[in-house]
Amino acid sequence: xxxxxxxxxxxxxxxxxxxxxxxxxVVAAPSTSGTPDKLNSQxxxxxxxxxKLRNIFPQVAWLRDTAVEKVFGLPPKPxxxxxxxxxxxxxxxxxxxxxxxxxxxxxxxxxxxTPYEERMLAEAADTxxxxxxxxxxxxxxxxxxxxxxxxxLGLLPDSLQKxxxxxxxxxxxxxxxxxxxxxxxxxxxxxxxAHAFTPSLKTSDGVDNIFFRDYQPLSVIVPWxxxxxxxxTTHVRMINIGTTYEGRDIPALRIGVSPSLPQEPxxxxxxxxxxxxxxxxxxxxxxxxxxxAWSLITSYGKFPGITKLLQxxxxxxxxxxNPDGYVYTWENDRLWRKNRQQTSxxxxxxxxxxxxxxxxxxxxxxxxxxxxxSYPGEEAFQAVESHRLAEWAKNxxxxxxVNFVGFLxxxxxxxxxxxxxxxxxxxxxxxxxxxEELGMGLxxxxxxxCGEQYGVASACEGAIPxxxxxxxxxxxxxxxxxxxxxxxxxxxxxxxxxxxxxxxxGSYGFLLxxxxxxxxxxxxxxAVKYFGDFLLGNKGIETNLLDELxxxxxxxxxxxxxxAEPMTEEEVEFEDEDIxxxxxxxxx
Numbered sequence: 361x362x363x364x365x366x367x368x369x370x371x372x373x374x375x376x377x378x379x380x381x382x383x384x385x386v387v388a389a390p391s392t393s394g395t396p397d398k399l400n401s402q403x404x405x406x407x408x409x410x411x412k413l414r415n416i417f418p419q420v421a422w423l424r425d426t427a428v429e430k431v432f433g434l435p436p437k438p439x440x441x442x443x444x445x446x447x448x449x450x451x452x453x454x455x456x457x458x459x460x461x462x463x464x465x466x467x468x469x470x471x472x473x474t475p476y477e478e479r480m481l482a483e484a485a486d487t488x489x490x491x492x493x494x495x496x497x498x499x500x501x502x503x504x505x506x507x508x509x510x511x512x513l514g515l516l517p518d519s520l521q522k523x524x525x526x527x528x529x530x531x532x533x534x535x536x537x538x539x540x541x542x543x544x545x546x547x548x549x550x551x552x553x554a555h556a557f558t559p560s561l562k563t564s565d566g567v568d569n570i571f572f573r574d575y576q577p578l579s580v581i582v583p584w585x586x587x588x589x590x591x592x593t594t595h596v597r598m599i600n601i602g603t604t605y606e607g608r609d610i611p612a613l614r615i616g617v618s619p620s621l622p623q624e625p626x627x628x629x630x631x632x633x634x635x636x637x638x639x640x641x642x643x644x645x646x647x648x649x650x651x652x653a654w655s656l657i658t659s660y661g662k663f664p665g666i667t668k669l670l671q672x673x674x675x676x677x678x679x680x681x682n683p684d685g686y687v688y689t690w691e692n693d694r695l696w697r698k699n700r701q702q703t704s705x706x707x708x709x710x711x712x713x714x715x716x717x718x719x720x721x722x723x724x725x726x727x728x729x730x731x732x733x734s735y736p737g738e739e740a741f742q743a744v745e746s747h748r749l750a751e752w753a754k755n756x757x758x759x760x761x762v763n764f765v766g767f768l769x770x771x772x773x774x775x776x777x778x779x780x781x782x783x784x785x786x787x788x789x790x791x792x793x794x795x796e797e798l799g800m801g802l803x804x805x806x807x808x809x810c811g812e813q814y815g816v817a818s819a820c821e822g823a824i825p826x827x828x829x830x831x832x833x834x835x836x837x838x839x840x841x842x843x844x845x846x847x848x849x850x851x852x853x854x855x856x857x858x859x860x861x862x863x864x865x866g867s868y869g870f871l872l873x874x875x876x877x878x879x880x881x882x883x884x885x886x887a888v889k890y891f892g893d894f895l896l897g898n899k900g901i902e903t904n905l906l907d908e909l910x911x912x913x914x915x916x917x918x919x920x921x922x923x924a925e926p927m928t929e930e931e932v933e934f935e936d937e938d939i940x941x942x943x944x945x946x947x948x
Contacts, residue, residue: 454532454533454536455536458532458535458536459532461532461693462531462532462535462694462695463532464505464506464507465503465504465505465506465531465532466503466504466505466506466509466526466527466528466529466530466531467493467501467502467503467526467527467528467531467869468501468502468504468509468524468525468526468527469499469500469501469524469525469527469866470499470500470501470502470520470523470524471498471499471523471524472497472498472499472500472520472523473498473519473523474519476517477516477517477519477520477523478500480515480516480517480520481500481502481516481520483515484512484515484516485502485512486732487515488504488508488511488512488515489731489732490502490503490504490508490512491503491504491695491697491733492733493869493870494773494774494866494869496774496776497821499866501527501866501869503531503695527866527867527869528868528869528871534868534871535694535695535871537871537873538575538643538694538868538871538872538873538874539575539694540573540574540575540576540874569654571584571650571654572647572650572651572654572877572878572881573874574874574877575643575646575647575874575877576647576650577687577690578608578680578683578686578687578690581611581646581650581679581680582609582611584650585598585611585613585650585679586598588613588653588654588657589613592657592658592660594617594660595615595616595617595657595660595670596613596614596615596657597613597614598611598612598613598614599611599612599613599614599676600612601678601681601748601749601752602745602748602749602751602752603744603748604682604683604684604699604700604744604745604748605684605699605700605701605702605744605745606684606700608683608684608687609683610678610680610681610683610745610748610749611678611679612676612677612678612679613653613657613675613676613677614674614675614676614677615653615656615657615670615674615675615676615677616629616631616670616671616673616674616675617660617670617671619671628757628761628762628763629674629761629762629763630672630673630674630763630765630895631673631674631675631676631756631762631763631764631765632673632674632675632676632764632765632766632767632768632888632891632892632895633676633678633753633764633766633767633768633848633854634649634652634675634676634677634678634767634768634770634888635649635677635678635681635749635767635768635769635770635844636648636649636678636679636680636681636769636770636771637649637678637679637680637681637682637683637685637686638680638681638682638713638714638769638771638844639682639685639697639698639712639713639714639771640680640682640684640685640686640688640689640696640697640698640699641685641689641694641695641696641697641870642770642771642772642773642870643689643772643870643872644772644773644862644863644870644872644876644877644880645770645771645772645862646679646680646686647877647880647881648770648862648877648880648881648884649677649678649679649680649770650677650679651877651878651880651881651882651884651885652677652881652884652885652888653675653677653679655881655885656669656670656675656677656885656888665889665893666889668896669889669892669893669896672892672896673765673892673895674762675888678749681713681745681746681749682699682713682745684699684700684745685697685698685699685700685710688700694871695870696710697710697712697733698710698711698712698713698733698735699711699713699743699744699745701742701743701744703730703735703737704730704738705730705731708729708730708731708735710735711735711736711737711742711743711746712733712734712735712736712743713743713745713746713844714746714769714771714842714843714844715734715735715736715841715842715843716736716737716740716741716742716743716746716747716842717740717741717746717750717842717843717844717846717847718740718741718750718842718847718851719783719841719842719843719846719847719850719851720781720783720784720841720842720846721736721739721740721841721842722736722783722840722841722842723735723736723737723738723739723740723841723842736841736842740842746844749844750847750851753848753852754852757852764848764852764854765854765855765856765895766854766855766856766857766891766895767844767845767848767849767854767856767857767858768858768860768887768888768891769844769845769857769858769859769860770859770860770862770884771859771860771861771862772861772862772863772869772870772872773861773862773863773864773865773866773868773869773870773872774815774861774865774866775812775813775814775815775861775862775863775864775865776814776815776816776817776859776860776861777799777802777803777814777815777816777817777858777859777860777861778799778816778817778818778819778821778845778858778859778860778861779795779796779799779816779817779818779819779845779857779858779859780795780818780819780845780846780849780850780857781818781819781820781840781846781849781850782818782819782820782840782841782843782845782846782859783820783840783841783842783843783846784820784840785818785820785821789849789850791855794855794856795856795858796816798856798858798891798894799816799858800816801890801894802814802816802858802860802887802890802891803815803816804890805886805887805889805890806883806886806887808886809882809883809886810879810882810883810886812863812883814860814883819840819843819845819846819859820840843859844859845857845858845859856891856895860884860887862880862883862884863876863879863880863883864876
């Protein structure tokens with residue numbers, strides 16, 4: 361007979377068990393009095409040496425993980441034999457609910473070579489009410505039932521009828537594998553190289569951080585956020601952005617060290633906003649925001665670069681702006697995109713939060729159909745969550761002494777760094793050259809540290825516009841007006857506003873395996889470090905990543921996968937030349 365666990369008793373116990381080992385190796389946060397440079401000289405944070413304490417207190421580590429599993433509702437690790445047996449499950453054993461909802465569905469990739477092909481594919485997808493997953497200027501991924509493929513092909517020109525391939529021949533099976541229904545008996549991280557990244561997901565006692573072992577539901581993420589705020593009170597606070605359509609809170613973490621000296625009223629606190637989960641099915645964006653938050657929180661006081669960033673900026677981390685939709689993807693429909701708001705059609709719920717903001721909202725002309733995956737509503741800011749975020753940001757700026765200097769909106773997939781404007785390619789943002797320069801730098805930071813290639817483009821190019829010869833109008837696979845990055849850039853005057861589309865480039869799409877949680881988080885965290893370094897005036901990538909290479913923090917000699925090779929130090933100079941050439945080409 362197993363003893364029963366009381367969550368209210370275990371939470372204080374958990375805090376004690378986690379806090380006690382931390383005292384052995386976590387440096388106390390330095391006082392914030394004085395200038396950052398003086399702080400770093402007076403309190404030089406030592407480099408962590410986790411190998412020295414790897415086997416200390418194994419019983420405490422076991423108790424801690426047991427408490428975490430009970431409080432957060434995470435399943436225990438299975439025996440090795442059980443895990444091996446679970447891997448042998450076939451698609452014939454898929455749950456009946458998955459088979460009923462997704463059985464017989466596939467994802468096709470169409471290769472596009474002309475604007476005419478793009479327009480015809482967009483019209484066909486709209487006619488058949490198909491789910492357009494992702495698109496670039498060269499391809500588009502579309503989800504549909506296998507039996508509907510002939511109907512789709514019949515609406516397409518001859519050039520497209522053979523220009524496609526099956527990206528996911530068994531969608532139901534791929535969805536099943538994306539859920540953390542079978543806990544891993546072996547950790548899926550860290551990367552193969554021993555010193556590839558910091559902070560390590562190996563704690564000092566050698567126990568893996570179980571939070572990033574799988575995608576986590578909202579019922580686990582929110583207690584985890586509370587735990588972070590209670591453990592790291594010197595530089596972490598949990599805040600609420602607003603309330604969703606269904607009444608849930610939109611939680612966020614504010615990470616930063618408030619200056620102890622009084623600030624001039626004319627100097628508001630510089631803040632970087634990082635959000636995920638605007639589209640509910642993009643789970644990797646949610647996990648990546650929590651990974652960045654964890655990395656910032658646990659690096660403070662250990663590494664001078666991160667410590668300085670948290671002294672100069674506040675980071676507001678919102679794992680999901682769309683909690684209602686995110687919960688729905690866990691409980692009902694894994695591929696749900698919109699929020700859960702009621703529309704004029706009772707059987708078609710939800711609004712696209714990234715098409716509902718008030719700047720250049722074009723819902724009346726582009727997507728009047730409530731059943732569309734990109735339906736923006738009947739008016740700007742009709743989507744509750746988009747309105748809550750905008751009102752919160754305006755209130756922070758006008759009443760709480762906040763100056764938003766950066767906005768990073770994380771999405772999936774296609775590995776792109778996109779800058780304003782999204783609504784039109786004919787209007788250039790006033791700071792186009794700066795947006796391009798920093799966008800290239802973000803992609804370079806990822807390339808140097810992890811080897812993954814991220815493209816850089818205007819967000820309007822991501823919407824692949826094409827012009828009708830007869831009418832002079834525009835057709836898009838998806839509308840571009842009312843986007844979050846455009847609103848923050850134009851209305852709130854956030855100088856550096858980006859949408860970053862994370863892994864992958866289509867092999868798994870929104871169903872990225874859990875093994876990619878940590879590598880994707882590493883890429884994004886390196887981009888965030890470069891982002892902050894750029895805003896501080898250190899625009900050379902060497903001041904950020906290569907210094908850490910020399911300190912032994914980064915290892916650029918190995919790779920997370922066979923296709924992506926991180927850059928060596930010798931390649932950085934050539935990469936700089938490539939970026940400078942690309943910027944000059946774009947400005948001609």
